[in-house]
Amino acid sequence: xxxxxxxxxxxxxxxxxxxxxxxxxxxxxxxKRAALIDSGYGNLQLKDICxxxxxxxxxxxxxxxxFDHVGGVNEFDDLWISSQDKQLLIDTVGxxxxxxxxxxxxxxxxxxxxxxxxxxxxxxxxxxxxxxxMDNHVLFSGDFCCEADVLLNFPESESVEVYxxxxxxxxxxxxxxxxxxxSHHSIPVGKETLRDIEICGNRILSGEYQPGECEMIGMTFKxxxxxDIAIIx
Numbered sequence: 001x002x003x004x005x006x007x008x009x010x011x012x013x014x015x016x017x018x019x020x021x022x023x024x025x026x027x028x029x030x031x032k033r034a035a036l037i038d039s040g041y042g043n044l045q046l047k048d049i050c051x052x053x054x055x056x057x058x059x060x061x062x063x064x065x066x067f068d069h070v071g072g073v074n075e076f077d078d079l080w081i082s083s084q085d086k087q088l089l090i091d092t093v094g095x096x097x098x099x100x101x102x103x104x105x106x107x108x109x110x111x112x113x114x115x116x117x118x119x120x121x122x123x124x125x126x127x128x129x130x131x132x133x134m135d136n137h138v139l140f141s142g143d144f145c146c147e148a149d150v151l152l153n154f155p156e157s158e159s160v161e162v163y164x165x166x167x168x169x170x171x172x173x174x175x176x177x178x179x180x181x182x183s184h185h186s187i188p189v190g191k192e193t194l195r196d197i198e199i200c201g202n203r204i205l206s207g208e209y210q211p212g213e214c215e216m217i218g219m220t221f222k223x224x225x226x227x228d229i230a231i232i233x
Contacts, residue, residue: 016040030111042071063142064125065089084127123163139177146182147189152233153221200226
């Protein structure tokens with residue numbers, strides 16, 4: 001049985017995987033169409049799951065191009081991703097069967113009775129996108145700001161400086177959302193998580209705090225910790 005549940009008004013979380021690698025996708029239903037944010041590892045029949053919730057057409061909106069977010073893209077005829085992550089998507093999936101549409105910063109998607117706004121937040125990847133459910137004041141932040149480690153250690157990641165600019169952009173929009181649903185770990189997370197990440201990032205930029213080290217993907221990276229979160233870079 002598919003693991004999905006309603007989290008608020010006509011909005012559902014679909015869960016795939018177990019443990020730290022568990023990933024969340026979000027189905028937002030309007031009166032004219034629905035939007036699915038991300039497509040997981042590709043082990044679920046996402047269109048079937050969506051059809052259990054709605055018979056409306058579903059547009060696939062991608063937060064970024066990593067494998068645990070784009071695995072199910074070939075179930076969909078049309079998908080949207082930032083142009084900065086389009087090549088990452090193609091490199092990850094190989095043959096993308098659907099039509100790839102670029103998402104621009106500030107672009108809106110009218111679902112009928114609810115509007116979803118795309119916010120470009122480079123950092124985890126160069127083309128990371130957060131999505132704002134404007135009518136319900138909810139943010140979907142992908143891998144940008146989970147209540148765990150912020151990963152800036154991939155070849156496609158941006159610098160800590162660029163990430164911090166994006167973080168401040170989301171913090172400045174704080175009056176537009178009450179809750180933040182990321183793609184991993186605890187959901188939802190409060191605005192204080194963004195503030196904690198900001199403090200952690202400022203410690204890196206100040207040069208006054210000594211980072212630790214961690215091993216990932218066969219390499220050694222720096223790791224700055226603060227409370228329950230860390231930035232790996």
